[in-house]
Amino acid sequence: MKLELTGVDSRLSAVVLSALVLHSASTGSAEESSIELIRKHHGIDVRCTLPDILPDGISAKESTDILALRYSRNVFHPELGLYPPGLLKRLGLKTIYVVNDLVVDGTDAAAIVLPEEGSLYIETVFPWRNVYLASTLHHEIYHLIDRKDGHLNDDKKWCALNPKSFTYGEEFDGQDGFFTEYSAFDMAEDKAELFSSLVMFENLVWQKCKTDVVLAKKVALIKQRTAKASSGRCSEAFWERASWRKWNNQGQSFFEREENY
Numbered sequence: 001m002k003l004e005l006t007g008v009d010s011r012l013s014a015v016v017l018s019a020l021v022l023h024s025a026s027t028g029s030a031e032e033s034s035i036e037l038i039r040k041h042h043g044i045d046v047r048c049t050l051p052d053i054l055p056d057g058i059s060a061k062e063s064t065d066i067l068a069l070r071y072s073r074n075v076f077h078p079e080l081g082l083y084p085p086g087l088l089k090r091l092g093l094k095t096i097y098v099v100n101d102l103v104v105d106g107t108d109a110a111a112i113v114l115p116e117e118g119s120l121y122i123e124t125v126f127p128w129r130n131v132y133l134a135s136t137l138h139h140e141i142y143h144l145i146d147r148k149d150g151h152l153n154d155d156k157k158w159c160a161l162n163p164k165s166f167t168y169g170e171e172f173d174g175q176d177g178f179f180t181e182y183s184a185f186d187m188a189e190d191k192a193e194l195f196s197s198l199v200m201f202e203n204l205v206w207q208k209c210k211t212d213v214v215l216a217k218k219v220a221l222i223k224q225r226t227a228k229a230s231s232g233r234c235s236e237a238f239w240e241r242a243s244w245r246k247w248n249n250q251g252q253s254f255f256e257r258e259e260n261y
């Protein structure tokens with residue numbers, strides 16, 4: 001930004017100018033450091049520019065660097081910080097593309113993770129609340145955990161937990177075992193939805209588990225598999241820390257407590 005000094009009190013103008021420059025520099029460095037810290041701690045790049053060739057079946061438009069910076073600071077950096085350093089890279093995540101108008105196989109999509117490429121495309125064109133974006137991020141991360149665990153497409157043990165009357169993709173009439181309606185869409189989405197709900201709102205999930213035995217069994221299996229896929233690094237301490245992270249009315253996260261971590 002170009003600033004011109006026209007006032008008679010050049011000393012005062014110089015003070016104002018230096019204050020503006022300092023403010024601008026500190027705002028910029030705080031935002032840049034979120035992206036830098038994500039790269040440093042997790043080995044993941046956050047980009048608002050698209051790759052030269054988009055993967056088959058995906059279309060998207062470039063987002064803006066302002067959105068990439070804002071979501072890195074408010075959502076990606078704090079939420080990825082729940083995971084042990086290096087784990088997400090080991091699960092195969094290399095790049096987060098912040099995009100607009102994401103369409104996957106002809107359908108508008110909130111996000112998609114492509115494990116073979118190590119890329120996660122995430123939609124930000126809507127004025128989403130940070131909470132929803134965070135929830136989407138954790139959902140996609142579970143698809144990577146599921147793949148690492150070897151149950152992404154074939155999971156008889158999981159399906160056997162569902163009520164006998166239930167079939168994925170059919171009209172959902174509120175059977176036990178599902179925390180969100182989208183969970184009933186298909187098996188992989190069910191697992192990703194439950195993981196994300198646990199990371200975001202574990203207390204609410206446990207409330208439902210008091211009267212929903214199927215859901216309680218699914219929670220136990222998700223936690224067991226997450227621990228296994230992370231070589232034990234995402235076990236009780238991970239879930240405990242996630243439960244300390246709360247959201248205020250402005251959609252900003254904070255930790256209710258930090259001790260012993």
Ligand SMILES: [Zn+2]
Pocket residue numbers: 139140143188189192
């Ligand atoms: Zn999904």
